[in-house]
Amino acid sequence: MKNVIHIISLAMVLACCLPIKAQEQEVEPLMPGESPKPTKYIAVEDEKEHLVFFQGFTLAVDAYGPIAYLVSDYGTAEAALRINLKNTFFPIVELGYGKCEKNDLNTNISYKMKAPYGRVGIDINMLKNKFQDNRLYLGARYGLSKFQYDMSGPAMVDPIWGGSQPYDFKGIDCTSHWVEFLFGVEVKIYRNFHMGWSVRYKREISSTKSDYAKPSCIPGYGYTTNSTCWGANYTLIFDLNWGKKKSHKRGINVEIKDIPQENEEVELPNETNKEENAEEKESIENTQEEDNGEETDTDDEQDDGEATEE
Amino acid sequence: MDRQRRYRWGGMVVGLIAVLMGGCYSNNCPLENSVVCNYYFYDSEGTAITYGDTITVTTLMPGWKTIYTYRKLGNVTVTKEYQDTALVNQGYTETASQVRNDTVLINQLSGASSMEVPMSYYHDVDTLIFAYRSISLKDTVKVFHDSYPNVELPECGTHRFHTLKSVTATDAAIDHIEINNPSVNYDGNENIKIYFNGVAQ
Numbered sequence: 259m260k261n262v263i264h265i266i267s268l269a270m271v272l273a274c275c276l277p278i279k280a281q282e283q284e285v286e287p288l289m290p291g292e293s294p295k296p297t298k299y300i301a302v303e304d305e306k307e308h309l310v311f312f313q314g315f316t317l318a319v320d321a322y323g324p325i326a327y328l329v330s331d332y333g334t335a336e337a338a339l340r341i342n343l344k345n346t347f348f349p350i351v352e353l354g355y356g357k358c359e360k361n362d363l364n365t366n367i368s369y370k371m372k373a374p375y376g377r378v379g380i381d382i383n384m385l386k387n388k389f390q391d392n393r394l395y396l397g398a399r400y401g402l403s404k405f406q407y408d409m410s411g412p413a414m415v416d417p418i419w420g421g422s423q424p425y426d427f428k429g430i431d432c433t434s435h436w437v438e439f440l441f442g443v444e445v446k447i448y449r450n451f452h453m454g455w456s457v458r459y460k461r462e463i464s465s466t467k468s469d470y471a472k473p474s475c476i477p478g479y480g481y482t483t484n485s486t487c488w489g490a491n492y493t494l495i496f497d498l499n500w501g502k503k504k505s506h507k508r509g510i511n512v513e514i515k516d517i518p519q520e521n522e523e524v525e526l527p528n529e530t531n532k533e534e535n536a537e538e539k540e541s542i543e544n545t546q547e548e549d550n551g552e553e554t555d556t557d558d559e560q561d562d563g564e565a566t567e568e
Numbered sequence: 569m570d571r572q573r574r575y576r577w578g579g580m581v582v583g584l585i586a587v588l589m590g591g592c593y594s595n596n597c598p599l600e601n602s603v604v605c606n607y608y609f610y611d612s613e614g615t616a617i618t619y620g621d622t623i624t625v626t627t628l629m630p631g632w633k634t635i636y637t638y639r640k641l642g643n644v645t646v647t648k649e650y651q652d653t654a655l656v657n658q659g660y661t662e663t664a665s666q667v668r669n670d671t672v673l674i675n676q677l678s679g680a681s682s683m684e685v686p687m688s689y690y691h692d693v694d695t696l697i698f699a700y701r702s703i704s705l706k707d708t709v710k711v712f713h714d715s716y717p718n719v720e721l722p723e724c725g726t727h728r729f730h731t732l733k734s735v736t737a738t739d740a741a742i743d744h745i746e747i748n749n750p751s752v753n754y755d756g757n758e759n760i761k762i763y764f765n766g767v768a769q
Contacts, residue, residue, distance in 0.1 A: 484596055
């Protein structure tokens, strides 16, 4: 189990490193004795938009759990609060209340449990375009629940020595831990209201063991028939980011036409010195005009000189 | 190209989900669900053996029963759990006596290296009587234990598990006896070691 967690966390870390690798530029190495080539910086308008890091909160309510309780023995009521970071990373806290009332028809053993549970984890939006309101995400959760359960059944009769006693245990304490890996989709319905679903693969890490009974159902996890199980959520999502600016443009409009000389440091313009650059451009243009004017005067004088010689 | 890549990824995801879901919904009840105490046989020096004699294990039960004994001079004594008027007519003398109830747990086990003996649900002590074919004497084994109910899953039903506390035995054919694993459940542990007299050849 530890190995699986290690591999998954390593894969996630490597996946996070991919964009950093993509930013690296290849630089041709200089030959011995070769001086750096003069560069021509041509600034164009940078159309790339940059997302604000903190995009607000997201409140989600699960609609699948209550419906599941109506049609089966087990159901949940669950809400989640998550933080939207650059519309990519969504650290999340999920709190819920699980209830299970199960009676096996073959063995006539009944199981009752109702208790709160919690999960913490993160969702990662896997869509390339982070500006759109639809999201496709992968996520992971750690779940915990501390609960009590009742189990009762028919009296146990000793087939050889005889005698019987009822099987009835109430308030058996249990603490369960589990992890979940999920795949989900959510789409924008109207303004800040989204809807989505997720499929969850759950694996039980540990549960407190009782001599008398094993919990048949864990709140937030589900049935414990196996050490793994599947779950699903259908969530109604409200993005709590009204009035928050989603993105801003960052670009430059100044164009430098001069090619810098060798060993001359190039000062890159930025947004703050746009006006200075504009003034410099104006001054350069003015000096060029003055130079042109002087040139025309000297030409006239030369022409006059030639005429006098004639 | 993008569409092909999308289809490929979609196919891989669906296939992965199908593979993972394959083992999800199955009954997890234990296949071997009989709870018995496992006895393994050793010689007096601790070598595992196959015991050559025939062993019959009976246990004492709560309550009493009437035993009828028929004796006639020059004939073998006959013991029956019911009255036999035919023997009385043949001249046998009938004697009625009260003895503890018992039942046979293992009948004429031979050539075995181990045996499985059930345990009582609600008694602290199980008294087992070992009868041998080649030895007229019998051994009495007393097993002291705790018992508790267990439900793995509601669909698997209830079982009674036991924890061995101590065990004693007489020395007709048994050298000594000891507890190896005190947990009696359906895991199939070696619970008790019986060391018989003699050394394996």
